[in-house]
Amino acid sequence: MQMEDRQESPKSQSALVTEPADIKKIKSEDFPSQNDDEEPFYDFQAFVKLMKDPRADPIVRYTRSFLNNFVTKRELWTSEEQRKLVNDFKVFVFDKLTLYEPFKSLDAANLLNAKEGMEKLIMGKLYHKCFSPCLKSQLNVLDKGHKLDLDHDAMLADKREEFRFIDPQHLEINDKISSKLETFTQLSAKELGRMNGYKAPRDKMVCALNACRVIFGFLKHLKLERDGADAFIPLLIYAILKSNVESLISNVNYIERFRYPGFLRGESSYYLSSLQGAAGFVANMQVESLHIGNQQDFESKYHANQDALRKERESRQPSDPHKNASIPREPYGPSPSDYILKPLDGATNIVLSKFAELFSPAPASPQGHDAQEDVEGHDDITRLAQEMEEKEHARVLRELHAMFPDMDQELIRDISIAKKYRIGACVDVLLTLSS
Amino acid sequence: MGWVKSPIHKRAHQNKRYNTATMLQFKLVLLGDSSVGKSSIVHRFVKDSFDEFRESTIGAAFLSQTIKLEKHPDVTIKFEIWDTAGQERYKSLAPMYYRNANAALIVYDVTQPGSLVKAQSWVEELKNKVGDQDLVICLAGNKVDICDEDATAREVQREDAQLYAQEQGLLFYETSAKTGAGVSAIFQEIGERVYQKKGMEVPSSTQARKPLNVELQRPSTNDSTSCCS
Numbered sequence: 001m002q003m004e005d006r007q008e009s010p011k012s013q014s015a016l017v018t019e020p021a022d023i024k025k026i027k028s029e030d031f032p033s034q035n036d037d038e039e040p041f042y043d044f045q046a047f048v049k050l051m052k053d054p055r056a057d058p059i060v061r062y063t064r065s066f067l068n069n070f071v072t073k074r075e076l077w078t079s080e081e082q083r084k085l086v087n088d089f090k091v092f093v094f095d096k097l098t099l100y101e102p103f104k105s106l107d108a109a110n111l112l113n114a115k116e117g118m119e120k121l122i123m124g125k126l127y128h129k130c131f132s133p134c135l136k137s138q139l140n141v142l143d144k145g146h147k148l149d150l151d152h153d154a155m156l157a158d159k160r161e162e163f164r165f166i167d168p169q170h171l172e173i174n175d176k177i178s179s180k181l182e183t184f185t186q187l188s189a190k191e192l193g194r195m196n197g198y199k200a201p202r203d204k205m206v207c208a209l210n211a212c213r214v215i216f217g218f219l220k221h222l223k224l225e226r227d228g229a230d231a232f233i234p235l236l237i238y239a240i241l242k243s244n245v246e247s248l249i250s251n252v253n254y255i256e257r258f259r260y261p262g263f264l265r266g267e268s269s270y271y272l273s274s275l276q277g278a279a280g281f282v283a284n285m286q287v288e289s290l291h292i293g294n295q296q297d298f299e300s301k302y303h304a305n306q307d308a309l310r311k312e313r314e315s316r317q318p319s320d321p322h323k324n325a326s327i328p329r330e331p332y333g334p335s336p337s338d339y340i341l342k343p344l345d346g347a348t349n350i351v352l353s354k355f356a357e358l359f360s361p362a363p364a365s366p367q368g369h370d371a372q373e374d375v376e377g378h379d380d381i382t383r384l385a386q387e388m389e390e391k392e393h394a395r396v397l398r399e400l401h402a403m404f405p406d407m408d409q410e411l412i413r414d415i416s417i418a419k420k421y422r423i424g425a426c427v428d429v430l431l432t433l434s435s
Numbered sequence: 436m437g438w439v440k441s442p443i444h445k446r447a448h449q450n451k452r453y454n455t456a457t458m459l460q461f462k463l464v465l466l467g468d469s470s471v472g473k474s475s476i477v478h479r480f481v482k483d484s485f486d487e488f489r490e491s492t493i494g495a496a497f498l499s500q501t502i503k504l505e506k507h508p509d510v511t512i513k514f515e516i517w518d519t520a521g522q523e524r525y526k527s528l529a530p531m532y533y534r535n536a537n538a539a540l541i542v543y544d545v546t547q548p549g550s551l552v553k554a555q556s557w558v559e560e561l562k563n564k565v566g567d568q569d570l571v572i573c574l575a576g577n578k579v580d581i582c583d584e585d586a587t588a589r590e591v592q593r594e595d596a597q598l599y600a601q602e603q604g605l606l607f608y609e610t611s612a613k614t615g616a617g618v619s620a621i622f623q624e625i626g627e628r629v630y631q632k633k634g635m636e637v638p639s640s641t642q643a644r645k646p647l648n649v650e651l652q653r654p655s656t657n658d659s660t661s662c663c664s
Contacts, residue, residue: 171524172522172524209493212493212494213492213493213494215494216493216494216495216496219494220494225494225495226474226475226478226495227474227495228465228473228474228477228494228495228496228518229465229474229496229518229519229520229521230469230474230518230520230521230522232494232496232520233496233519233520233525233528234520234522234525266497266499266515267492267493267497270496270497270515270517271493271497273517273531273532274496274528274531276531277527277528277531277532278528280527280528280531281525281527281528284527289524290524291524424493
């Protein structure tokens with residue numbers, strides 16, 4: 001994880017401060033979708049609609065030209081070059097948004113949404129070049145940054161196997177923490193795993209924040225919230241250790257590189273750093289990292305696990321070079337190619353493909369749209385977005401029922417509706433009710 | 436990344452030419468052993484400041500609070516407070532938290548001499564890794580309320596800790612998160628100190644459109660030997 005080069009270019013610094021930022025503005029930028037009180041405004045389709053406006057042509061052309069240059073000028077940029085190129089473009093194009101209609105006359109919230117949309121658009125297009133697990137096939141020509149992401153992910157997976165037998169006490173997790181620990185850490189880990197389903201840095205970030213929120217919901221329930229990081233960090237580490245989230249470090253580094261610095265502030269920045277720290281802790285875990293009460297007992301468990309691992313590794317089929325011991329085989333885990341082919345944010349993909357012509361090398365004019373086709377395209381998108389949303393709601397209900405089997409199903413549904421199916425917020429309320 | 440080093444200029448009122456106010460956003464990292472009550476100090480601070488308290492949306496490990504500087508009423512400071520895990524085994528995570536920090540509050544427990552040793556090792560680490568030109572470091576001895584009730588409970592003498600702080604060029608306070616003693620003074624003083632370091636670089640707030648260099652620069656005067664108590 002890069003500790004150096006964290007200073008932004010002066011250009012982007014200036015762009016940050018030139019934004020007419022008042023206190024309210026900071027808040028809305030901090031937290032595009034996490035704050036329940038202020039309903040966030042985040043609507044990718046609205047952005048797409050604006051991009052189809054003929055007056056957006058200069059913006060569309062800037063974007064197209066950037067994307068073309070990014071993928072054609074060089075086969076593979078280093079991770080640091082990518083960070084800089086993407087950031088510089090965002091600084092540039094965000095400034096242009098204030099010059100051209102239909103963006104120019106947007107209010108602050110809608111302009112922010114347009115910036116979010118732009119980030120989602122370009123990172124959706126460049127994901128296969130920027131997200132390290134997508135570059136696995138080019139391992140021998142990879143630059144250090146991308147390669148380190150993959151190495152660290154493999155280290156993390158190895159350590160997870162090596163220490164999969166450990167107990168909460170080994171991490172100094174508070175004794176008060178009950179048997180529900182596994183349920184909550186598993187749910188938190190599931191939220192982390194969902195990062196792999198999204199391409200936009202913001203969407204990945206939201207998954208990470210949800211995961212943290214589930215842990216804090218649990219801590220609140222136990223009245224340990226006041227212990228702050230002392231209570232939170234061990235649980236986060238435990239969740240990572242006991243999960244099988246693939247490519248966690250690649251995901252975290254991707255967010256750090258490609259989330260616009262102006263959006264990655266405050267709480268988001270704190271929890272991203274925590275995740276980085278916790279993932280790093282597991283990836284570098286040693287026996288000495290742990291709190292060991294009974295040395296003999298620990299050693300026998302450790303060696304038993306080593307034996308079991310050896311057998312498991314031997315029995316694994318060596319035919320597939322990607323399925324080596326360092327990659328946990330999870331039932332729902334996508335293989336590298338799936339990262340590109342099956343994104344969970346299918347709605348985005350449809351949206352992107354529907355106006356892909358805007359960003360293809362061929363000189364396609366956005367003004368040349370067939371109105372009928374536009375309408376149909378829009379219907380498709382809306383229908384797909386609805387389907388995705390329903391699926392997501394069903395998923396949240398399923399998870400909550402599993403976690404709170406004694407709770408009335410109607411009640412869970414009502415709370416989910418009230419909390420807009422945000423799993424972290426739902427867990428919060430349900431815990432309060434159940435205690 | 437730009438999470439803390441961007442000064443935010445805010446026009447206080449309609450009158451653009453005269454009524455300008457400055458809002459600065461600072462990152463403060465909280466360090467110290469797990470039993471010293473560092474989180475409690477922050478909770479006390481956040482609770483006692485009446486200025487637009489906002490419950491954090493995720494949890495208590497990250498809190499933010501805004502204060503007005505007593506010495507500069509036109510300056511508003513938003514502290515973003517980053518808590519760290521105090522257990523020794525999680526020490527390796529700390530650099531993720533103190534990078535880019537403007538201030539560090541290092542807390543020990545006046546009834547636990549071992550916690551001062553730990554605090555001193557944080558001071559050393561920060562000086563080595565970050566350098567105190569860029570960072571305001573404050574040492575706080577917490578739980579003085581216990582000593583008020585029972586003088587024999589005190590294990591770290593105020594004078595000893597103060598002398599150490601003086602030698603190291605740290606701000607120093609004794610506090611009680613329980614009674615609130617010393618808590619708001621700490622944040623006032625840290626705010627004032629960071630403002631002195633950073634405020635110089637903040638250009639006139641009416642120049643918001645001009646590209647700014649907001650890198651933290653070394654102060655021209657070295658005031659690191661002075662100590663406040």
